[in-house]
Amino acid sequence: MTSTATRIADEPSGAGAAWDLGGLVVRRIDEIHLPPQTSPWLLPQATKDVIDEAPWLRPDFADTDVLHLASHSFAVETAALRILVDTGIGNGKARANPAWNNLDTDYLHRLAAAGFPPESVDLVIITHLHTDHVGWNTRLSDGLWIPTFPHARYLASRAEWDYWASADMDEPRRQMFRDSVHPLRDSGQIDLVDVPEQGCEVAQGVRLIPTPGHTPGQFAVELHGTNRSALITGDSIHHPVQLSHSHLTSSADTDPGQAVRTRNKLLTDLADTDTLLLGTHFPQPTAGVVRSQGGHYRLLSEPGTQIPPTRP
Template identity: 70%
Template sequence: MSTTAPRQATTPTSTGWSLGDIAVRRVDEIELPRQTGPWLLPDATKEVLDEASWLRPDFADADVPRLASHGFAVTAGGLRIVVDTGIGNGKTRANPAWHGLDTDFLARLAAAGFPPESVDLVITTHLHTDHVGWNTRLAGEDWVPTFSDARYLTSRTEWDHWAAADLDEARRQMFRDSVHPVRDAGQYDRVDVPEQGREVAPGVFLVPAPGHTPGQVAVELRGSDRRALITGDSIHHPVQLSHPHVHSCVDLDPAQAVRTRARLLDTLADTDTLLLGTHFPRPTAGTVRRENGRYRLLAEHGSEIAATAA
């Protein structure tokens, strides 16, 4: 993994997409270092990227895929919901690119109308370091829940897997600073997610997406005008549309991850459902189309949405 410091985003954003009675906004944390792509997706070579010319310039440079870290802020049924909380500030991390970050993620979230104390629900697609970091913030010498009045959700399968796993020190550190303080505050709920999905807020469904981790979920938003799917890490990068068998080096079950990705893409293809990639660089979103026996993404850049009123 790269030791190069990531380039931090520089301007607040409230870029979002309206689904009718549901709105979803991207809240930027950082653009990940260029070396992340070859490390995370080693089979996404220049030759593979060349076979999908639509990836450039937004999703890849001349040689490697581009990746980002952001969360999604959702308004649904009068609730403020945050999906995945990124890497976080001031965390001790083995990955130098994630260690000791100092970003303005919370200011961006507030600018979108989601000050931490206003958030009702935090959804964790899976319990990996770059999806739980802003679960907590430092108060004196203690890590405390960032979203003091929110319920935090993850799937029971995901929670039980990591509770039984033999963790290395880096992962134990992540649980100590970003997961256990929320659990100890009584704010983390483990939910059963059946094959057909589970509604956790009006129009907001958790959908099983195993492979990257055993209990990973994607988040389906069923708005009055259209639907959207937040991927978690079931799809790390748009290159996996044209080449679904390109898998992440940290997938716990690569074969299952491929099956999950193929199922999701087949469901999304040639519909107006918006695909929102948790690590996709801008424009982050698009619709899936079948093209020459493969899939591709037709990008939707979103628009500026007024901050949610308090």
Template identity: 75%
Template sequence: MTPTTAQPETTAAAPTGWDLGDVVIHRIDEIALPPQTGPWLLPGVTREVIDEAPWLRPDFADADTPHLASHTFAVEIGALRILVDTGIGNAKTRANPAWNDLHTDYLQRLAAAGFPPESVDLVINTHLHTDHVGWNTRLSYGRWEPTFPRARYLTSRTEWDYWAAADMDDSRRQMFRDSVHPVRDSGRFDLADVPEHGHEVADGVRLIPAPGHTPGQVAVEIRGTDRSALITGDSIHHPVQLSHPHLTSCVDIDPDRAIRTRNQLLAGLADTDALLLGTHFPHPTAGVVRSHRGSYRLLAEPNTRTRP
């Protein structure tokens, strides 16, 4: 994301989780992104656009600026522990000052939710952008080592192949050196072929192709005994894109494809009880999609967890 002049604030919301029956999804906070991020990332989101969706205020936007956050989702399925995306990470050299050399308590929050690093079985990277792979690794005695020593790390083969052939700038090459290549070199990095109907990675967990933001991005469908949920990756950056699905981000590689993907995902979720969980949606983060005035809106469900 765009360079900013100040470090973002660490988020301080209470622990949040959603019960799907036999599955629990936890939101693990990293940081609230600076106010400048919204206008840069979503330049089409003006005050007038927000005015057309008053349900966005006060949680998802203020008078004229969308709010954004960085968090990950930790999923309990029986004894299986899955982490979807890994945020920005600590002690990483980044071109964006708001992301550079962070020192957050993310790992402590993850452990408090019942996910100490050694307990994680699978890490899913929805795509290989800096703010989705950062905690893949942590600094140990001057070397970048996989943060989750028992886990397999997974992304789509299409995503990997795209970046392997891309002419990357220095900052993106640095991100691959400190957050992706050490996992690959450890032998813990796997690639999944994700066809149109999706790819089942565990019982109740399916990767759904969500191209546009990047060519091989996936969303993650989680199915419990009571209901299902969809974790967006960056196919939907902000709830304003429910009311205005045509609004694209300035970092979408294929904006037209991103719009088609977003419309397809929202149409499948609309007027069902399935939860939509946004990777950059600020608190309350999740909700159900409802048809609204020829488009959609989000009815928030801040926390449905009932188990200790």
């Protein structure tokens, strides 16, 4: 990639949408739109012909021949907790990917405007330890990377942690761990969780379910309100095109075959239900329900609304 990502801050829609599940509200906290070059790099099999076979992808999720992708977090408000799911790319970090290198966005301002100033966040859930999911774990202060959310516990998969601890990482990935992951260990704020096949509840209405394949320890996040449920994908589903073509794999999958099996199971479970699918990299409108269509699936969009924060 040679171009930079588009700053959502420059667009009227940058405030982000919200979905009320009943006693639980989930908000999209925008970081950036990813540049067009992301599509052929991340999902190289998603060619124009493939996109043409799913005309419902246009105009929101694709152009004529490339997919739209974004980076954002989900901020979840329960009766007792403020929870952040994934933390994007982060500001001021040296990254090999030009679209992620030394960003300067107003992500923290948007987070606070949604009622989640950093000091109010109780729990940060990290679906997997990839660069574009951990960046705002930390911020730079007096030349040191410190936890952005000073009172939060950070949850990560033990299987994920163990995998990377023994992996032969290249320098860019080692840098990411130094600036965005290891400071959490050093501050004592990270908790490693074992996520069994049946999943595990980490807060009332918040459940982790294993979704391996993209990484060995990745999990998705189920949200259960009094009116309906939702699923935050992590990178088990990168883009809605993978509903119509679930066999499409990512260049970043550690086990592509397992990633496809995981995705097929998720889609089978979600199809023709009222469960809201919230895509971690889905562009606006970001969310929808999964519907069966001619032996495949499609996303029936639910754009969300502007719900005022419960605290300034």
